[in-house]
Amino acid sequence: xxxxxxxxxxxxxxxxxxxxxxxxxxxxxxxxxxxxxxxxxxxxxxxxxxxxxxxxxxxxxxxxxxxxxxxxxxxxxxxxxxxxxxxxxxxxxxxxxxxxxxxxxxxxxxxxxxxxxxxxxxxxxxxxxxxxxxxxxxxxxxxxxxxxxxxxxxxxxxxxxxxxxxxxxxxxxxxxxxxxxxxxxxxxxxxxxxxxxxxxxxxxxxxxxxxxxxxxxxxxxxxxxxxxxxxxxxxxxxxxxxxxxxxxxxxxxxxxxxxxxxxxxxxxxxxxxxxxxxxxxxxxxxxxxxxxxxxxxxxxxxxxxxxxxxxxxxxxxxxxx
Ligand SMILES: Cc1ncc(COP(=O)(O)O)c(C=O)c1O
Numbered sequence: 001x002x003x004x005x006x007x008x009x010x011x012x013x014x015x016x017x018x019x020x021x022x023x024x025x026x027x028x029x030x031x032x033x034x035x036x037x038x039x040x041x042x043x044x045x046x047x048x049x050x051x052x053x054x055x056x057x058x059x060x061x062x063x064x065x066x067x068x069x070x071x072x073x074x075x076x077x078x079x080x081x082x083x084x085x086x087x088x089x090x091x092x093x094x095x096x097x098x099x100x101x102x103x104x105x106x107x108x109x110x111x112x113x114x115x116x117x118x119x120x121x122x123x124x125x126x127x128x129x130x131x132x133x134x135x136x137x138x139x140x141x142x143x144x145x146x147x148x149x150x151x152x153x154x155x156x157x158x159x160x161x162x163x164x165x166x167x168x169x170x171x172x173x174x175x176x177x178x179x180x181x182x183x184x185x186x187x188x189x190x191x192x193x194x195x196x197x198x199x200x201x202x203x204x205x206x207x208x209x210x211x212x213x214x215x216x217x218x219x220x221x222x223x224x225x226x227x228x229x230x231x232x233x234x235x236x237x238x239x240x241x242x243x244x245x246x247x248x249x250x251x252x253x254x255x256x257x258x259x260x261x262x263x264x265x266x267x268x269x270x271x272x273x274x275x276x277x278x279x280x281x282x283x284x285x286x287x288x289x290x291x292x293x294x295x296x297x298x299x300x301x302x303x304x305x306x307x308x309x310x311x312x313x314x315x316x317x318x319x320x321x
Contacts, residue, residue, distance in 0.1 A: 001025055010128035011094050014086050019093055032119045033106035037165025040068035041104045043199075043260045044087065046127075046319065048097040049307030054316035055091070055101065056260075056305045057223050058084055062103075064162065064223070069105050071161035074121045076105065083123065088319045090127045100130035100261065106164070133199070133261035137183035141268030141290050142257060144184045144197070145177045146246070148276040151187035151195040154218045162220065170198030180273075184257065188274055189218040194244040200259035201225040202267070204244055204252035205293050211240040211248070224258045224301075227315070231300050234311075237293065246272065250283040254291025264298040266290035 002023045004010045012019040015026050033039040042065045046055045062080050069076050087101050103125045110118030132138045152159065152169060159166075177185035186202065189195040196202055196219040203212045203225065210232045215221045229239050249255055255267040268288050273280040285291075304312040 004128070007126070007128035008130070009094065009096065009099075010126065012090070013127075014090050014093075014125040016122055016124070019090075026124075028109040030112060031106070031109050032112065032116045033108070033164060035112060036114065037163065037168065038072060038116060038119075039104055039106035039164035040065065040072055040074070041102060041162055041164060042068075043162075044101040044103070045260050045305070046091050046096065046099045046101060047305040047307075049316065049318070051307065051318050052320040053091050053097055053099075054307055054318045055087060057227065057315050058087060058317040060223050061260075062087075064160070065103060065105070068161035068163060069121070071158045072163055074105060074107070076121055078123055083125075084317070086123075086125055088317065090125050091319045094127055096127060096129065098129065099127040101125065101127045104164075130261065132263045132265065133259070134184060134257065134265045138257075138262060138265030139290075141266050141288070142183045143269045143271070144186050144257075144267050145180060145182035145271045145280070146186045146188060146194075146274045147173045147177060148273055149173060149187070151189050151218045153190045154215065159218055159220055160215060167199075174198045182271060186270065188246070191217075191243075192246075192274075193217060194246060194249050195219050197257050197259075197262075200257035200262040200265070202244065202249070203228065203256055203258060204249055205237070205254040205291060206248070206252050208236070208293075209238045209240050210293075210297070211242060211244060213244045214241050217243055222259050224260055224263070227304070227312075228258060228264070228297060228301065231304060231312070232297065235293070235296055235300055237297075246274070249285070253286045254294045255285045256291070256294045256297075264294065264301055266294045 107116040107119040108122040173185040187195040201222045271280040
């Protein structure tokens with residue numbers, strides 16, 4: 001019934017303790033999470049190393065998954081260890097060398113009042129081969145657009161939780177940016193500073209300093225961003241965690257989006273539509289080409305994720321060991 005056209009090489013998914021053929025449907029239409037976004041998810045990647053596939057920072061992802069579940073008040077019956085094992089099993093079962101892994105926990109079928117008193121918490125995990133999220137633009141340089149709508153504010157919700165419903169804002173603005181001809185959206189926060197992309201963090205490089213913002217800026221502090229801040233000094237870069245203003249971004253030597261799905265995607269041009277302008281001012285970042293230090297960081301990140309840098313082997317969960 002369901003093809004895997006846009007889920008490359010996916011053969012099986014895991015649902016509540018067993019595997020199902022990818023084409024096989026399992027949920028009732030009155031599942032609570034379909035209606036209200038009462039779900040939490042993770043995006044994790046496995047990469048091929050000399051010791052077979054390894055999942056990058058699996059523990060940190062599963063810790064965040066359980067934190068997200070607690071924010072949406074889920075009483076989870078699975079342990080972290082069980083979810084970790086299921087993530088490894090799905091790679092093995094599908095025979096992947098590398099894959100994107102998507103665990104999803106949700107209020108399932110029971111009642112449809114907003115308070116899901118009769119809805120059990122269920123867990124499903126899918127995996128497929130997913131190329132870098134921003135595709136070709138991510139390699140050539142992303143043309144981004146600061147959208148008029150401000151990011152949900154951290155005074156309204158714990159943004160360190162990846163909650164399904166919160167991503168509606170990302171979807172709407174991701175579509176709008178593309179409808180206007182841009183590759184990706186950038187959200188400002190309510191304070192008017194750079195927050196993040198719809199599913200990625202934003203970093204800038206200026207005078208040899210890698211700068212990221214923090215959760216006080218209404219962002220999800222991504223695991224990729226945090227890993228890059230740790231790797232960067234090995235390349236001789238200084239690091240700074242501080243708010244990023246629009247001017248900081250426009251005047252940066254280099255800028256990039258980063259996240260598990262997007263990996264490291266250089267940003268080369270930005271249109272500022274924050275005031276909903278018809279003809280938004282356009283800014284070129286640095287030389288207008290993917291930045292040299294950004295590409296170096298991307299290369300170093302690749303070495304880390306594929307097990308070629310022993311210093312960071314601690315971040316890899318080997319699937320077959
Ligand atoms: C809103 C948002 N910001 C940032 C990120 C980057 O996070 P990570 O590097 O942990 O994938 C993601 C992706 O999960 C995201 O959805």
